[in-house]
Amino acid sequence: MGLIFAKLWSFFCDQEHKVIIVGLDNAGKTTILYQFLMNEVVHTSPTIGSNVEEIVVKNTHFLMWDIGGQESLRSSWNTYYSNTEDLRKAAVLIFANKQDVKGCMTAAEISKYLTLSSIKDHPWHIQSCCALTGEGLCQGLEWMTSHIGVR
Template identity: 55%
Template sequence: MGVLLSRIWSFFRPEGTKIVLVGLDNAGKSTILYQFVLNEAVQTSPTIGSNVEEFKWRNLHLVMWDLGGQESLRPTWSTYYAGSEFVILVIDSTDRGRLPISKSELYAILASEDLRKAKILIFANKQDVIGCMSVAEVGHKLNLTSIKDHPWHIQACCALTGEGLTQGLDALLTPSHDDPNHPVIQSRFLNVCVCSDCNRIVTFLVQSVLAPTSPRLTSYVPSFFHTLINFPLCIPLLPILTLVIVIFTNCV
């Protein structure tokens, strides 16, 4: 079911950076999700299946899947992993008794083939509650220092106030210098490629189309086109504009 939902969503919605948000029931996942989306705490109920929300973060378009944490739903988590390189695991820092279960789920995530390149963020939630486990205690009991094949970060947070959430997501999405597959680096690379390709297109249009037909415009149009390509939505219009200019100049 998760695979079907993911495919349907990806077909009808624009592509974004996919993040899966997991954790045991009552850990605070949905509250964290809507802090990111709405920047406020909202009344939530236990997630049955999944919630998915899109939002902008810095220069990224994020698609975050909040997966139900009840025992009967945890086996379905893996059906949502495809296409995701980021995982957020939310820990209830007041629930010492179930921390071993969270640990078991964490290492199942790390063993998933779909997440072999995933970067992991652990939110130690409910840090506002007196007597909760500290970040150091949570990290120690999860044996995080043994994780060698996945970048990870643990962050103290309070979902109700939003404290620590920004720092955690920034840590998750900050690219490593040696990670060309990170979406931030990919988006910068794409921008460079698009600008480079558009410059070549402009040169081709001027030399191959305008120069033979409308030599008077060859000194003016390039600067106009180069200004135009700074606006991505206008890029597909370049050939049409060229045709219009050629027709117009040959009719006057």
């Protein structure tokens, strides 16, 4: 009975999921984070360390860790996910940001370059977007919401 109640409770109550936002320096990670949070462009400076914000989408809480992308900080990225068993259930969302920039790689080109089709043990999705306008961001979050707990 307790197991059934817990399962039903999870359908009706808020759930929190941790999200790690990593990427190269000046990729738009912080701009994406604050588009989700405030639905507007926030002028940012390079992130030293991390920003942490909670985003709520359809009763699902995302605790988002935006980690600085400077090369000198990349060696510390693993401290945000080391020794966590939950990564085996992780889904991977790649935002192909800056699609408004002339000559940028398309999502398909990025997917091929990163050999994303070789990822077999995690659900993954690449989403074209423009952090400055917000275009494509909601679709990425919808995909992420639909793949929580998949596996």
